[in-house]
């Protein structure tokens with residue numbers, strides 16, 4: 273059984289009379305212990321795909337299964353329950369509460385999942401290179417630091433599936449290597465990781481690359 277399965281996803285956006293087909297029949301699978309990179313030019317549908325895969329957006333066609341359970345076409349509450357149980361999510365819209373520090377955001381995420389673990393917070397922040405910024409508020413972070421703080425929140429409960437949009441955006445080479453090590457540790461632990469990225473270095477370390485172009489998988 274796959275950790276994550278998407279079948280023939282379609283997503284259309286309408287603005288006035290204009291229609292954008294953001295996803296046009298995208299299928300993909302991610303197994304436990306696998307890192308999959310989604311690449312493609314700006315506007316090819318990566319973020320839309322990640323939102324549909326995590327149930328934050330509803331595809332217009334096709335469906336998504338998480339650990340063999342259908343996620344699509346369920347109530348918001350059911351989707352939220354499945355999301356909480358299965359995913360750690362970092363999307364471009366961000367996942368940080370603005371009035372809480374980085375450390376407090378991570379702690380809250382653990383508490384919400386019913387898995388408080390004070391001892392894990394410092395090592396987790398260290399693994400994303402943010403120990404020195406633990407007490408900073410999101411408004412005090414750079415773009416790259418914000419992405420890494422969001423990644424720490426997404427990783428807080430060792431989710432079975434990590435879905436991250438541009439997790440290494442705006443980071444230097446050393447920090448990127450540190451984040452790659454984090455994803456590889458997930459692979460070794462048998463956890464699934466799906467990353468949308470423009471980074472060649474990151475994509476090269478994935479087990480598989482899914483290339484999107486104009487809402488379709490190019491190499492499927």
Ligand SMILES: Nc1ncnc2c1ncn2[C@@H]1O[C@H](COP(=O)(O)OP(=O)(O)OP(=O)(O)O)[C@@H](O)[C@H]1O
Nearest residue numbers: 285286292294312313314315316317318319320321
């Ligand atoms: N809420 C929306 N309303 C209208 N159009 C949208 C919406 N979200 C995405 N789109 C359009 O759908 C297409 C795919 O967008 P998407 O953000 O998924 O691409 P992307 O590959 O993630 O791009 P980037 O690499 O720049 O983040 C684009 O043409 C975009 O303009």
